[in-house]
Amino acid sequence: MATIANQKTALLAVKDVCVEFRTRDGMVDVLRQVNFALHPGEILGLVGESGSGKSMTSLAIMGLVPKPGGRVKSGQVLYRGEDLVQASDTRLRQIRGARIAMVFQEPMTALNPIHTIGRQIVETLLLHSAFTKIEARQRSIDLLREVGISSPEQRVDEYPHQLSGGMRQRAMIAMALACEPDILIADEPTTALDVTVQAQIFDLLRDLQQRKGTAILLITHDMGVIAEMCDRVAVMYAGTIVEQGTTAEVLEAPMHPYTRGLINCLPESRLSDADWLAEIPGVVPALSSLGAECAFKERCEFQTAACARSPDLSVALSSVPLMSSVSGDPRPFARLVACHHPLLASPSSVVSAP
Amino acid sequence: MKKHETLQMFLRSPAAILGSCLLLLIMLFTFVGPHVYHVDPLEMVSTPFMEPFTEEAAWLGTDQLGRDVLAGLVNGGAMTLAVGALAACLSLLIGITLGALAGFYGGWIDLLLMRVTEFFQVLPALLFAMVIVTLFAPSIATIAIAIGVVSWTGVARLTRGEFLRLKTLEFILAERAAGAKTSRLIWRVILPNALAPLLVSATFAVGAAILFEAGLSYLGLGDPNVWSWGRMIGDGRQYVLDAWWVVTWPGLMIFLTVLSITLVADGLNQALNPKLRDR
Numbered sequence: 001m002a003t004i005a006n007q008k009t010a011l012l013a014v015k016d017v018c019v020e021f022r023t024r025d026g027m028v029d030v031l032r033q034v035n036f037a038l039h040p041g042e043i044l045g046l047v048g049e050s051g052s053g054k055s056m057t058s059l060a061i062m063g064l065v066p067k068p069g070g071r072v073k074s075g076q077v078l079y080r081g082e083d084l085v086q087a088s089d090t091r092l093r094q095i096r097g098a099r100i101a102m103v104f105q106e107p108m109t110a111l112n113p114i115h116t117i118g119r120q121i122v123e124t125l126l127l128h129s130a131f132t133k134i135e136a137r138q139r140s141i142d143l144l145r146e147v148g149i150s151s152p153e154q155r156v157d158e159y160p161h162q163l164s165g166g167m168r169q170r171a172m173i174a175m176a177l178a179c180e181p182d183i184l185i186a187d188e189p190t191t192a193l194d195v196t197v198q199a200q201i202f203d204l205l206r207d208l209q210q211r212k213g214t215a216i217l218l219i220t221h222d223m224g225v226i227a228e229m230c231d232r233v234a235v236m237y238a239g240t241i242v243e244q245g246t247t248a249e250v251l252e253a254p255m256h257p258y259t260r261g262l263i264n265c266l267p268e269s270r271l272s273d274a275d276w277l278a279e280i281p282g283v284v285p286a287l288s289s290l291g292a293e294c295a296f297k298e299r300c301e302f303q304t305a306a307c308a309r310s311p312d313l314s315v316a317l318s319s320v321p322l323m324s325s326v327s328g329d330p331r332p333f334a335r336l337v338a339c340h341h342p343l344l345a346s347p348s349s350v351v352s353a354p
Numbered sequence: 355m356k357k358h359e360t361l362q363m364f365l366r367s368p369a370a371i372l373g374s375c376l377l378l379l380i381m382l383f384t385f386v387g388p389h390v391y392h393v394d395p396l397e398m399v400s401t402p403f404m405e406p407f408t409e410e411a412a413w414l415g416t417d418q419l420g421r422d423v424l425a426g427l428v429n430g431g432a433m434t435l436a437v438g439a440l441a442a443c444l445s446l447l448i449g450i451t452l453g454a455l456a457g458f459y460g461g462w463i464d465l466l467l468m469r470v471t472e473f474f475q476v477l478p479a480l481l482f483a484m485v486i487v488t489l490f491a492p493s494i495a496t497i498a499i500a501i502g503v504v505s506w507t508g509v510a511r512l513t514r515g516e517f518l519r520l521k522t523l524e525f526i527l528a529e530r531a532a533g534a535k536t537s538r539l540i541w542r543v544i545l546p547n548a549l550a551p552l553l554v555s556a557t558f559a560v561g562a563a564i565l566f567e568a569g570l571s572y573l574g575l576g577d578p579n580v581w582s583w584g585r586m587i588g589d590g591r592q593y594v595l596d597a598w599w600v601v602t603w604p605g606l607m608i609f610l611t612v613l614s615i616t617l618v619a620d621g622l623n624q625a626l627n628p629k630l631r632d633r
Contacts, residue, residue: 064530068461097532109524114546124532175532 010037010078011215012061012100012183017075017085019053019060022068028288030056032240034075035313038183041213043206045226045247047262048236049284054219057236058185060085061217062100063092079183098128101176105188107168111160117144117171118156121178128179143174148204166197173204180212187219202229223266227251235259238295239287241313245335255335255342257300294340306340313338363625370621376614380607384431393425395581403597415599417590423603426586430604433582434564434611437498441563444502446556449509450545456510457517458540468514471507479504480569487575494577501566505559512555516548550626557619561612568608583608 019031031053038044046054059065061077063084077084079100084092104110112120121140125131131139137156144152147170160168169189176184186205190198206229209216218229226233226247233250235243235258243256254260264278282299294300294307315334364370393399398420406415406423414423456467486500520526521544529543570576571584572591583604590600 062531064527093533093535095533096530097534102528102531104524104528106524110528112525112529112543112547127533172528 009039011040011080012038012217013076013078014057014061015076015078017057017060017077018073019056019065019070020073021070023288025288029073029290030070030239030287031060032238032290033313034060034236034239034241036234036241036244038215038217040182040215041209042231043209043216043218043229045230045233046217046219046236047221047223047226047233049221051284051287052236053239054221054236055187056239058102058187058217058219061185062096062102063087064096094128097124097176097181098179099181100183100185101179101181103169103172103176103184103186103189106192107165107172108160108192110172111168113160116157116159117163117168117175121156121171121175124175124178140174140178143178144171147171147174147177147208148200149174165193166200169193169197169201170204173201173208177208177212177214181214183215183217184208185217185219188221189218190225191220205229223251223262235262238285238290240295240338241336242296242338243336244313249335253343255337255344256296256339257302257341257343258296260343261299302341302343304341309340311338311340360625364621367621367624369617370624373614373617373621376610377618380431380611380614381435383428384435387428387431391425391428393422393428395421395425395429397421397425399425403593403600406599414603415597417586417597417600418593423586423599426581427583427603427607430581430583430586431607431611433494433577433580434567434584434608436494437501437567437582438560438564438611440494440498441501441505441566442556442559444498445506445559445563446509446552447506448502449506450513450552452506453510453513453515454517454540454545457514458521458536458544460518464514467510471510474504475507477504480566483566483570484573484575487570492575492577494580497567497570497575497577498563500570501563505562505566509552509555509559512551513548516551517544520544520547554619554623554626557615557622561615561619564608564612564615 014034014036017031017034018029020027020029022028034053034057036044036046046057048054056065060072061084063077065072072085075085079095084095087095111117115123118137118140121143122133122136125136125139126133129136141152141156144155149155149167149170155163155167155171160171163171169192173189184205189205190201193201202225205216205218208214218225220226230247232245233247234241235250235256237256237258243250243254243259245255250259251263254263258280261278261280265280280299285295285298292308292310294303294310297303297307300307313336315336399422400416400420402416402418402420404416404420406413408415414427417423417426452467452471456464456471483500483504486503487496490496526539526543529539534543567576567582568584568587571582572588574588576582576585576588586604587601587608590597590604594601
């Protein structure tokens with residue numbers, strides 16, 4: 001069984017989490033043994049295709065797996081050593097929004113359309129703190145200023161539909177930061193925004209992470225975002241994590257064939273010599289049809305007889321020299337990969353700069 | 355801002371303005387009228403079946419007992435409007451509660467509550483209301499309860515539908531992620547978002563309840579101690595061929611009341627429903 005190095009320092013440790021859903025075809029595992037840890041003040045990227053379980057992972061952390069139909073079948077979500085899977089509803093509500101907050105993909109639909117943004121921030125504050133209404137209002141104005149909204153005294157009384165997309169996402173971030181959480185889960189926070197605004201939101205997130213030391217779990221399908229934002233990255237495929245390491249390691253020398261495929265799909269990627277944009281052949285398998293074999297087997301060019309058995313996520317020993325030479329990160333984070341035939345760093349890939 | 359927009363949209367519709375003015379006049383007539391026009395509706399003031407506009411003592415004529423029809427109209431409205439409003443409130447209360455719970459929780463709760471709703475839907479409403487009124491002595495309260503109990507099904511279905519639509523939206527998840535309780539989600543987050551169509555349906559419900567009350571009174575199931583428009587029609591129905599005015603005036607009042615309420619509801623619908631705004 002794969003374990004994450006240095007559990008004690010982890011702010012959040014997701015251990016062997018399995019989530020299952022009831023469907024017409026019976027029970028389907030949407031998360032299969034998800035393992036990762038989030039450390040104080042770091043930005044961890046969770047990357048994968050649509051349906052790979054990124055968002056479900058964030059819901060499982062928050063105890064918000066849709067019910068009825070879904071449930072956390074097994075595993076632990078340890079927040080400062082406390083298992084959130086076993087925690088009571090009351091305890092979870094204390095943690096949600098106050099200690100672990102979320103930012104969503106589509107800021108138009110993630111804000112309540114009939115209340116002013118000020119009121120929404122105030123209500124989050126009142127839910128978790130002993131502020132009076134007047135103090136809470138003042139604090140929400142300060143928060144709006146902090147996330148870079150101009151003339152917050154006026155904006156605080158505006159409705160979501162009166163703000164631009166970027167403004168709304170800033171308001172959403174202000175709301176998430178209201179109670180100074182330790183962890184911010186950002187689920188594709190910029191997918192609905194245009195490119196210039198994306199860069200601003202990322203600047204804001206990075207700035208907040210540096211000033212406040214908030215750990216960020218950044219969920220995205222975009223390897224470019226990972227390269228720009230994250231300290232470490234975990235790659236998800238078909239409900240499980242297939243590779244994990246520091247951003248530099250994973251991007252420069254992916255060990256899982258799927259990760260390499262994802263990186264090759266980037267237009268600016270230099271891992272592939274081809275003139276055309278690479279693609280990963282085949283499609284993501286239906287989660288209901290996954291058997292004991294490796295989920296990536298059908299699409300993998302390196303498949304062998306060993307791939308009939310699903311590989312565990314385990315420490316990739318072959319990467320040790322690479323890690324110490326390339327990664328400047330002093331923390332001993334394990335390089336993990338779930339593959340029977342991990343790719344080894346080839347000379348051509350080390351050349352490319354991150 | 356947003357509230358002003360709605361008001362502006364409402365005032366842009368001539369029908370809505372007409373309806374509001376008419377409703378205001380009817381309320382003035384009903385609630386201020388008795389203090390201005392001091393004639394007892396139960397007292398004989400003239401000979402029976404006096405035609406309207408012939409005698410100053412009874413401007414709109416007299417009924418079979420020589421009672422002043424105008425006095426009846428002035429005093430009969432309060433009952434009609436009160437029952438209408440009470441019954442609509444009750445049907446909203448039942449309908450919203452059951453619809454919200456069914457829509458929010460889904461699963462077997464939804465299944466159970468919707469079967470109960472269907473049971474009430476297939477009951478012949480008037481007959482069921484008659485049974486309730488007959489079992490308990492007719493009074494404003496029992497009549498309002500009887501009407502409320504038979505007319506909440508539409509509200510329940512509408513509320514359930516709105517909840518099913520709204521609960522999948524991301525801001526509900528965002529509220530949960532911010533640590534909101536279930537009760538808060540239902541009553542303070544989802545319900546306010548569903549209020550626009552419910553407000554419209556509530557307004558229509560008042561009109562429907564007034565008609566219902568008139569129907570019950572017409573059948574002789576009204577409160578015998580209280581004068582109402584429906585009862586005037588019920589009492590005068592045997593003489594309709596000889597004395598048209600005995601039933602026509604109260605009928606006209608009911609017609610105008612329901613019409614004004616419907617116009618207001620329609621105006622609200624247009625103002626609150628963004629899809630109808632550009633028409």
